Amino acid sequence: MIDSPIRRGRMLAGGLAAAALLAASATPAAAHDSVIDADPPMGGTVEEFPREITLTFSGEPKLNFNTVAVSDTGTGEVLFTAEPELDGRYVTVAVPDDVRPGDGDYMVGFQITSSDGHSTRGKVTFSVGDPAAAQAPAAGEAGNGRDALPGWAIGAGVALAVLVGGVIAGVSVITRRSRRDG
Template identity: 35%
Template structure:
């Protein structure tokens, strides 16, 4: 009788341990759930023609505004982000300085999801250097014409008025100088007589 009671207890223990391990195993995926960066705009290693208006990071879980830290550093090693990151559900966005220079940008982030999972990482993207203005070409008649895409000066405006005034002032000075020279010459001729 005592022997069978001990065997029953051992059998019960043998069943309880696997059952407990099974429950733990079923809960393990939930405990190991991890918040990830799903996408970014601009994407990692992107090559852009201009500085984007903002950087947006999209995560697998909603983010907590209080713990959303995003830093964007420009090629001059200066902060290119403006203001604080804005959280909208799973998205975290930071505005960029539109006057930031061309070159490689680094995006670093450390955020915490609404359920407490911290996520951090970094990536880079590049803004291409701006092309130099195309130089003007000489036409068949010998006059300079602007290259395609180059801005063309308007005939109406301050620059034309300024150059006309300069020519007029130069003409007046020349005329005054010539009149003064003629007067001096007449005085000399009259003295000689």
């Protein structure tokens, strides 16, 4: 077989494309845990303020340095801060008896130690009122919930874009050289 610049360029492009596919399909070994579900529902509306709040994470948070704070988003008032109970992927706080806010919008802020050992912060929101009268939450309102893209997905997208750009640039350079060289 003849070893031409065009053939080398095609082989390089094929190898880079294969590397791009592998990079895009690879799952990172250590990603921070994120909220995948909540009770009350993320961005949802409930009739009464809950007596317990549970966040379900994508991994099992570690037992140290975990805090949950609940705030009224309308006034900015922090209603309470508590160290949550952990049960596998579930992080739960009991709402103190003296906390009985009415209708409104609330934020559950959290700081946990992810299963990968890193401190992770985030928030989810919910509303109290008539669920039938509630409007759908704005896209991305859940902060670190279902509407947000996980960090690994963004990183994989960027890596794929860089690799595809590299393939295009490499093929372009090889094609120009082969035309110039004859």
